[in-house]
Amino acid sequence: MFFIGILGVESKQKEIKTIPNLICKACGKLTSYSLVKTYNCFQLFFIPIFNWGQKYILISKCCGSIFELTKEQGEDIEKGNEFIFDDLKMTIVEDNACKTNILCHNCGKSIEARFEFCPHCGAKLK
Template sequence: MFFIGIFGVENKNKEIKILDNISCKICKGTVTGKLIKNYNFFHFFFIPLFKWNETYYVKCTGCKSLYTISKDKGKAIENGENIEITYLDLQEVNIQYNSNDYFRENRCLRCGREIDSNFTYCPHCGERSK
């Protein structure tokens, strides 16, 4: 009997939940956000066997800013607990240096608005983008 094993390591993003009443540092207001879990996993025949390097992100639905939150709070929300995310829980991620395509967007680091990748300066606030 001939047996070929298919296995590998992959990275995955999973949208967990829509969160209300997030205090976005860029929007300077209360908005909704998406809780996203990013992790690596090992699979055998497309069956995930184990996960590691779990990170939880909150993405503002208004300005598309990206923040990390603690793993404890992320797991608690994923498990259905009623946990509040405060302004202090959100740690801003510099999306310009994030290598994950799911999060990559051309945004001005000053005003947070989306800009074309060919622009040297933000057309909204004038900040140098390159």
């Protein structure tokens, strides 16, 4: 948040809805997505005056990957209009599919899948 005297600008996020039972486009697992609206807000004495720069993003619950939708698609989903998930024009913003964790078979600790050996006990993972 940035304030100069009585004026301020703040970036905000608002979770619109959860969309269940979809296949993640990053990791391929069955998951749900959170539709989040991000925008900038101009404030006067901490009272919102107007918003601009709206973006709609989908956040995958399984791996945390983030996808950006067009403004029109986001508004349609927010209004509750029917949509076909495969027809959405999604731009990947952050791909977290390769950052998912696995469990070490030896010590049971959660570690990143990119490791070949467990950093806790040294057991070979792959």
